Amino acid sequence: MRYLPLSDADRSAMLEKVGASSIDELFRDVPEGLLLDGPIKGLSLHASEMAVERDMSAMARKNMVAGDVPFFLGCGAYKHHVPATVDHIIQRGEFLTAYTPYQPEIAQGTLQVLFEFQTQVARLLGCEVANASMYDGSTAMWEAIGMARRITRRTLAIIHEGVHPHYVSVARTMAKFTGDSIADRSPQLSGDMQIDKLLAEIEANQPSCVVVQYPDILGRITDLQPIADACHANGALLVAVVTEPVALGLIKSPGEMGADIVVGEGQSIGVGLQFGGPYVGLFATREKYVRQMPGRLAGETVDAEGKRGFVLTLSTREQHIRREKATSNICTNSGLCALAWSIHMTLLGEKGLTALAQLNHARACEAAKRLSAIPGVRLVNDSFFNEFTLELPVEARPAVHAMVKKGVLGGVSLGRLYPAEPQLANGLVVAVTEVASDEDIGALEAALKEVCK
Known part of the structure; x- marks a missing residue:
């Protein structure tokens, strides 16, 4: 929000309501070493709106665009x-301001967009079903690991050396609270992706899933079929991570090579870099696993008059059902970015x-x-x-x-x-x-x- 019209009395009333003595107390969980020790250098404590805009613009010009x-x-x-068509369409009021389609009778446009998005994602990733988007690629990968645990009732996830270290970091953070074990290692500066070593680890450890990035963090590409075969022979699932979906315009999709869950980051299609976000997570899987898929699924139906319509077919998140029955609690959708992705994909x-x-x-x-x-x-x-x-x-x-x-x-x-x-x-x-x-x-x-x- 660009303008917060609050008086001191308003702030005091809000703090009292939440039980905080000061605004600083709201940030008490942030380590002290990460907090600023004073005002931002170069900005005065009080200035006109024009002066602030001028100072901030000068700072922004230091960025290398x-x-x-x-x-x-x-x-x-x-x-x-x-x-430019992408930006033109997502700026339309009915898309820009819509949040979530809880009432299908007045949200048919939003539901149809999500349905078309799911169809495109499923076809691109080579799976039968995709959800209506997730936050980003890293959290989508974590959701796949959690989904594999629920399906296999095992807790060890083997993450191949070529998976993005930031994605691995997210998985390690989340695993602290779920009982999952994460086995990973760093890559070597070599074209050899150590697939034989990975296959031996699968047989020796009987994991819930194996996570492989395709192409990987070094840009290397491998055939996923032998890994999928080894996973299935040992009762595990193969999770493929795609951070550059444009690559699937040339190389075989992970689903075609036996991946059970395919996740990824959709930013490179339709979503600009934006100095670090927002992003859009892609998530697709096999139809037999759909009940364990996190997030929401928009489906096609007919209304009382026999006309084509759209509904939320599956909503296994805690906002819709009891928490103990939910597949995830971080599975809202990135609706506007998903729309941008789908528009760009349609144009292509x-x-x-x-x-x-x-x-x-x-x-x-x-x-x-x-x-x-x-x-x-x-x-x-x-x-x-x-x-x-x-x-x-x-x-x-x-x-x-x-x-x-x-x-x-x-x-x-x-x-x-x-x-x-x-x-x-x-x-x-x-x-x-x-x-x-x-x-x-x-x-x-x-x-x-x-x-x-």
């Missing part, structure tokens, strides 16, 4: 071109998505060829879509900072993602999408040459 410089960041959040169509994926892959191949030719730089990947990992002759994190000074956002250092793993310090993950021009790739090549000297 993605559209203004060569941009090669990825690792779960990707810069793609979003057609199957042929358009394939063409977009081909363009991404071609641009990435060109960049990988040029960058790996720099003396001392090694391409780690044996395979990739639009994202690959380089091993630099220098530490990657300061190299990234040096490239920023040259006006290039040159990738994500593995040292940032894995600060406790020195063997990954020279790893640089580079994402190349359709927005990268020849000039952008040339600027990255020149900047990387300079910092690798």
